[in-house]
Amino acid sequence: MQSLALIAPLIILLPSLGTFINFFWGPKLNERWSSLIGITASASTFVVWLVLFAYLNGNYYQPAIVDPPILDGWIRIPSIGLEIPWQQRIDTLSMAMMGFVTFVGTLIHIYASGYMHGDPRFSRFFAYLNMFLAFMLILVSGNNLLMMFVGWEGVGLCSYLLIGFWWDKKHGVGIKNSNAARKAFIANRVGDFGLLMAIFLAFWTFGTLDFYKPTEVTNPHMMETLASGGGHGEETPAAEEGDHSEETPAGEEEGEGDHSGSAALMVSLTSDLTLEQEGDHGEEAADSHGEEGHAGPVIEHTDNAHLAFNQLGIFAQAEKLAKLGEGETVDRGDGTTMGRMVNFGAFELDIDTVITLITLFMLLGAAGKSAQIPLFVWLPDAMAGPTPVSALIHAATMVTAGVYMMVRANSFFYLAEFSSLVVTIVGVLTAIIAGYIAIGQFDIKRVLAYSTVSQLGFMVAAVGIGAYGAAMFHMITHAFFKALLFLGSGSVIHGVEHGHHHAHEHKHNDHGHDEHHAEEFDPQDMRNMGGLRRKMPITYATYLIGTLALAGLYPFAGFWSKDEILADSWIAAIQDGKFAGFIALGLFAAAALTAFYMWRQIEMVFHGSPRTEAAEQASESVWTMTVPLIVLAVLSLLGGFLNIPSGIGLFSFGLQGIFGEHTLSTWLEYSVLHLHVASFQPLIAIISLVLAVAAIILANRIYGANKAINSEGLDPLEANPASRRVFALSNARLYWDEMYDRLFITPFKRVAAFLANVVDWAFLHDYFHDTVITKGFNGIGRLLSQPVDLGIIDGTVNGFGRLARWISGGLRRTQTGYVRVYAVALLIGVVAVIVFMLLPVLQG
Amino acid sequence: MVPTEAYVILSMVLFAMGTMGVLLRRNAIVVFMSVELMLNSANIALVAFSRQWGQADGHLFTFFVMTVAAAEVAVGLALIVAIFRTKQSINIDELHLMEG
Numbered sequence: 001m002q003s004l005a006l007i008a009p010l011i012i013l014l015p016s017l018g019t020f021i022n023f024f025w026g027p028k029l030n031e032r033w034s035s036l037i038g039i040t041a042s043a044s045t046f047v048v049w050l051v052l053f054a055y056l057n058g059n060y061y062q063p064a065i066v067d068p069p070i071l072d073g074w075i076r077i078p079s080i081g082l083e084i085p086w087q088q089r090i091d092t093l094s095m096a097m098m099g100f101v102t103f104v105g106t107l108i109h110i111y112a113s114g115y116m117h118g119d120p121r122f123s124r125f126f127a128y129l130n131m132f133l134a135f136m137l138i139l140v141s142g143n144n145l146l147m148m149f150v151g152w153e154g155v156g157l158c159s160y161l162l163i164g165f166w167w168d169k170k171h172g173v174g175i176k177n178s179n180a181a182r183k184a185f186i187a188n189r190v191g192d193f194g195l196l197m198a199i200f201l202a203f204w205t206f207g208t209l210d211f212y213k214p215t216e217v218t219n220p221h222m223m224e225t226l227a228s229g230g231g232h233g234e235e236t237p238a239a240e241e242g243d244h245s246e247e248t249p250a251g252e253e254e255g256e257g258d259h260s261g262s263a264a265l266m267v268s269l270t271s272d273l274t275l276e277q278e279g280d281h282g283e284e285a286a287d288s289h290g291e292e293g294h295a296g297p298v299i300e301h302t303d304n305a306h307l308a309f310n311q312l313g314i315f316a317q318a319e320k321l322a323k324l325g326e327g328e329t330v331d332r333g334d335g336t337t338m339g340r341m342v343n344f345g346a347f348e349l350d351i352d353t354v355i356t357l358i359t360l361f362m363l364l365g366a367a368g369k370s371a372q373i374p375l376f377v378w379l380p381d382a383m384a385g386p387t388p389v390s391a392l393i394h395a396a397t398m399v400t401a402g403v404y405m406m407v408r409a410n411s412f413f414y415l416a417e418f419s420s421l422v423v424t425i426v427g428v429l430t431a432i433i434a435g436y437i438a439i440g441q442f443d444i445k446r447v448l449a450y451s452t453v454s455q456l457g458f459m460v461a462a463v464g465i466g467a468y469g470a471a472m473f474h475m476i477t478h479a480f481f482k483a484l485l486f487l488g489s490g491s492v493i494h495g496v497e498h499g500h501h502h503a504h505e506h507k508h509n510d511h512g513h514d515e516h517h518a519e520e521f522d523p524q525d526m527r528n529m530g531g532l533r534r535k536m537p538i539t540y541a542t543y544l545i546g547t548l549a550l551a552g553l554y555p556f557a558g559f560w561s562k563d564e565i566l567a568d569s570w571i572a573a574i575q576d577g578k579f580a581g582f583i584a585l586g587l588f589a590a591a592a593l594t595a596f597y598m599w600r601q602i603e604m605v606f607h608g609s610p611r612t613e614a615a616e617q618a619s620e621s622v623w624t625m626t627v628p629l630i631v632l633a634v635l636s637l638l639g640g641f642l643n644i645p646s647g648i649g650l651f652s653f654g655l656q657g658i659f660g661e662h663t664l665s666t667w668l669e670y671s672v673l674h675l676h677v678a679s680f681q682p683l684i685a686i687i688s689l690v691l692a693v694a695a696i697i698l699a700n701r702i703y704g705a706n707k708a709i710n711s712e713g714l715d716p717l718e719a720n721p722a723s724r725r726v727f728a729l730s731n732a733r734l735y736w737d738e739m740y741d742r743l744f745i746t747p748f749k750r751v752a753a754f755l756a757n758v759v760d761w762a763f764l765h766d767y768f769h770d771t772v773i774t775k776g777f778n779g780i781g782r783l784l785s786q787p788v789d790l791g792i793i794d795g796t797v798n799g800f801g802r803l804a805r806w807i808s809g810g811l812r813r814t815q816t817g818y819v820r821v822y823a824v825a826l827l828i829g830v831v832a833v834i835v836f837m838l839l840p841v842l843q844g
Numbered sequence: 845m846v847p848t849e850a851y852v853i854l855s856m857v858l859f860a861m862g863t864m865g866v867l868l869r870r871n872a873i874v875v876f877m878s879v880e881l882m883l884n885s886a887n888i889a890l891v892a893f894s895r896q897w898g899q900a901d902g903h904l905f906t907f908f909v910m911t912v913a914a915a916e917v918a919v920g921l922a923l924i925v926a927i928f929r930t931k932q933s934i935n936i937d938e939l940h941l942m943e944g
Contacts (some may be wrong), residue, residue: 817940819875823866 004055005064008088011048012137013100015041018130026123035113038126038202039537042109042133046102052090053099061222061670063091065143065214075146084209089143091218092670096664097404098139100479105133108629111487112622113387116496120174129392132158136397140404143772144209144714145199145314148405157397160185163385164391169518180384187378195405198361202314205342205354209410212313218304218671286795298675308333314517315411315673319777321351331627352415359412363426366402373430376453377737383445387490390445396453400475403459407672410468414674424464424580431457431733439600440715443524444489444725447601451550452482454590458565465567465584467645469665469675474565476664477557477639481549484632490523491621492605495536495791497523497748499617499814521614526601527709531610535618538626540606542633545604547708549636555655559689560640562591566688567645567681579722588691595692599699600708603826608706636828647679851892858885872924872934876917883913 018041019176026034066088074086088094109129114124131835137278139151164181167174187371195200203209212218236345304316310319311332320330321340329337341348349357368371371379393399406413413420431454455478462471471770521812522528533540549556551561565587567832572581610616620626643664644655665677710719835842858881860878865878894902928934 815943817943819936819939820867827863827867 003089004051005066007048007051008064008066008090008141009068011045011052011102012088012134014044014386015050015130015134015137017041019127019134020466022123022127022130023819026127029123029668031113031117031122034123034126035109036627038130039106039113039648041108041130042102044138045098045133049095049098050173052404053095056090056092056095058752059415061667063089063212063218063671072406075201081207082744084146084222085346085558086147087210087214089211089763090141092667092669093404093408093472093671094141094670096476097400098137100398100476101136101203104479104483104632105136105392107631108388108392108396108483108487111391111490111625111628114622115384115388115490117622121165125162125386126167129388130159131161131422132348132393132398133528136401139401139713143211145211145278146240147322148408149192149195152365152405154399156188156192156369157501158426159188159382159393159398163390164282165385165389168422177384180269180378180381183514184378184382187375188368191365193373194361194364194368198358201361202357204344204360206314206317207296207310208317209312210313213307215307215311216316217315219669219673222670224464233484254401285622292550299453302310310334315409318351318355318411318428320414320671322355324351352384354781356416356419357522359409359416360422361410362412363403363419363423366460367426369405369454370399370402370456370460371430372402372426372457373433375501376430376434377740379451379453380446380733382618383443383449387445387486387493389709390489391451391483391486395486396479399456400459400479401450403456403463403475403632406460406463407472408466410463410672410674414466420464420466421577421580421583421643422464424583427459427461427464428583428590429457431461431590432586432593435597436592437550437730437733438597439593439717440727440732442526442715442731443522444526444601444605445486445524447526447597448482448485450488451594451597452478453483454594455482455550457590458562458587459777461584461587462568465569465572465578465580466674466676467565467678468672469562469573469668469677470561470568471644472668472672473664476642477549477561477636480557480632481636482541482547483771484546484629484636485550485626486746487629487632488539488546489541492529492532492543492624493523494621495532495539495618496529498619499535500612500614502619503613504618506771515671523614526604527713528612529610529615529637530608530612530706530708531606531615531616533606534650535610535615537621538620540630542626543606544602545633545636547598549639551593552596553686553692554685555637555640559685562646563676563681563685564643564645565590567684568677569682570681571678584623588687591688592691592695595695599696600703603699603703604708607704608708611709615728625841643727644679645680676694848892851888855885855889855892858888859883870935870937872927872939874938875936876920876924880913880917883909887903 009696018037021037022029022034029037068086068088071086073082074085075082077083109126112125112129119125132153135151135154135158137151139155140150142148142151160181164178164335167181168176169177172731199209220832304312309317309320309330321338324330324340327337327339332338340351342351342354367375379394379399385394415425434450434453434457438447438454441450455474459471459474459478462468462474544763545556549558552558565584569581569584569587572578573585576583610618641655641659644661646661648655655728662677665675669675708715710716712719716726717723718731753803851864862878862880862882862885866875869875869878882935887909890906891907892902894900894906924934927939931938
């Protein structure tokens with residue numbers, strides 16, 4: 001069973017292989033093979049996931065850390081103690097992420113094989129999709145911040161490539177697509193800076209980037225509970241929980257023994273890691289583990305107490321440091337000690353400050369990737385990419401990376417109250433503002449894009465109030481229904497486009513000439529639709545399910561997940577008196593907006609009568625597109641039962657008996673230390689339901705009965721003088737992009753112009769280049785050529801020549817040509833030699 | 845028996861006379877003859893020393909010298925005849941075409 005986890009690297013390797021095949025041999029493959037390879041690569045990751053899931057279930061949810069053999073010791077510089085292994089972390093949190101990434105990803109691959117039919121770069125598209133999948137899985141399965149960053153950048157790159165996939169479209173559309181891709185990339189880079197800073201800070205502070213080291217137990221308390229449960233099968237007495245989470249009877253799960261319900265879900269670490277449950281959490285949460293006195297645990301280590309400090313990952317280290325009192329120190333395990341103060345060389349910071357900084361930087365990173373204020377502007381533009389991309393990346397997976405990161409770092413956010421407040425504010429503002437903007441959009445995908453931004457705001461706000469489980473829950477259900485809605489919109493666009501072509505062919509045949517061909521037609525504009533209900537019944541039915549799920553209607557998935565976030569904010573605000581909770585109550589407004597704009601879309605697209613010939617001629621999409629829609633619709637309908645809250649009361653209908661209570665939260669808790677669950681709040685459920693239904697009725701009154709677009713092509717809100725301004729502001733997207741233009745782009749261009757014209761051209765080129773460099777160079781050149789080269793060097797050489805000539809001129813005269821002179825010279829020479837030889841004899 | 849010194853002195857006198865002839869005379873033929881005189885003075889010395897030491901080396905060298913002298917005269921005379929034909933003179937002071 002243990003060895004099963006070793007297949008984890010395959011989950012990255014297989015899509016990478018798909019990428020390589022499609023990238024290098026794609027042009028030689030036909031569409032059938034390209035899509036087959038892409039889909040196989042994607043589906044196989046889901047199979048790997050299933051195996052890993054079986055492993056994790058069979059291993060009491062104990063996290064596995066897998067080192068791929070080749071990449072062992074990924075980054076290792078012993079001299080400075082830098083060791084960043086390439087490790088995959090198989091725990092419940094990463095598995096939850098991988099689950100919907102691989103499953104929804106596979107469905108979207110299948111869908112894309114139909115949607116992208118006939119595209120000249122068909123195989124390239126599948127290569128990118130597979131590459132995206134590989135990077136996303138690196139992101140969520142990495143056991144350290146740097147691996148996460150690798151995936152983070154990788155999905156950013158794929159997003160760039162895929163948004164700009166149709167860069168060569170004609171009539172300026174291609175340029176628009178490229179600009180959208182660049183916008184996404186640049187906005188993401190701003191966020192990436194934040195994440196990088198967080199990584200640097202974490203490394204400086206903790207000396208490692210691992211989330212948890214392989215020797216550690218992620219959630220010591222849960223492990224102990226499990227050990228006792230698994231070992232004895234006895235009922236764990238559920239401890240009384242302080243405030244909000246009601247005590248729940250232990251839920252039986254797959255014959256696995258039991259969990260001590262919500263009491264166990266409260267934070268608690270054994271021995272030296274135990275956090276004092278003070279203030280907002282009321283009494284001590286669970287003191288059960290100390291008193292139960294089990295013997296012979298199945299799992300050997302139930303806590304991290306025996307581990308030296310430097311054997312802990314960043315989160316456990318942070319927990320330990322933050323708990324230290326003034327002047328207390330902790331043994332690092334290598335002979336040094338560390339207190340609360342973190343030494344940055346020039347200055348020291350308290351650990352709380354450091355964690356606040358790290359979390360704020362993380363928030364910036366999440367704002368970039370998860371499209372939060374102020375960096376959300378890229379996501380709506382990202383709709384320029386093909387629709388499967390919008391669904392896969394910009395609704396279901398990549399944009400959730402920021403939320404995943406924050407949930408993964410829940411220990412940090414739990415410790416940083418100020419950051420959590422900021423996170424809440426950002427999330428709520430994003431949810432409301434994006435929801436408001438969505439009302440005024442006419443592009444079918446743009447509405448969904450703003451809706452995604454808004455829903456991500458929900459998740460971020462949930463993280464801010466500490467509802468990490470609710471954030472994950474909403475992320476998963478949102479992945480289902482937002483992927484469904486995007487794919488549905490793609491189906492609609494496809495249908496309308498086909499209808500448009502069809503209509504044209506008719507004209508062509510009838511009249512023999514084609515006068516409408518040059519006419520601009522936007523198949524994504526909802527004003528061109530209407531009445532598609534009868535033309536595309538499957539798309540309509542699934543789209544309706546997605547809409548109701550997103551709007552949060554009972555019993556669709558969105559109801560449960562959104563309600564959990566709302567309930568958590570309610571509890572945090574009313575019961576705990578947390579300020580962040582009061583802010584999060586603003587999410588009600590966002591929820592109402594969601595229902596309103598989604599119903600507006602339904603009315604505009606599907607109801608009423610067709611407004612254009614293209615809509616009239618639209619037809620249902622092929623089965624490769626509708627089958628994923630149906631599967632996702634089923635999931636949107638049932639996905640909420642993953643995590644039925646406790647105390648459900650009247651809404652129950654025996655559901656919890658079938659699906660189990662808090663299944664997802666309990667499951668996630670093995671890896672999310674500070675997860676806690678909220679019980680069902682009937683009041684919240686009723687308020688949110690009433691708001692959603694009221695918003696839908698209101699939308700129906702305004703847009704229903706064929707009033708979606710009036711005769712002048714205006715939105716009813718636009719035509720009504722009372723609401724015209726509100727609508728115009730929404731339609732203009734609050735002038736947010738224009739504000740960016742004013743604040744950043746125009747000043748940037750001015751600075752660039754100044755730098756180019758004045759600094760570069762006038763100063764650097766004209767003055768510095770011409771005057772200083774050119775003249776200086778000429779001066780030095782003259783100096784070197786005239787006195788030095790001509791004077792000294794040439795003079796010397798010529799001097800030698802003259803000297804040789806002068807000497808030879810003198811010597812020449814000795815060559816008289818008279819034999820007797822030579823003979824005399826010979827004689828003198830001979831005599832001289834003889835005298836020289838005889839000299840010693842003569843002297844002696 | 846005539847002592848070796850006498851031969852050596854004769855050789856020296858003849859060598860000095862030959863040297864003077866080479867240095868002072870202008871007629872190319874006489875210069876040649878003076879050179880022969882110097883060579884033969886050397887031959888006398890060689891033979892005298894050879895006799896004194898009872899070794900045959902000196903005799904042998906004498907033959908070499910005589911052979912070389914004969915060859916030199918053959919070449920030299922031919923040159924002088926050729927020069928005379930063109931210049932109508934064998935005065936070596938007039939033959940300084942090779943001056944530097």
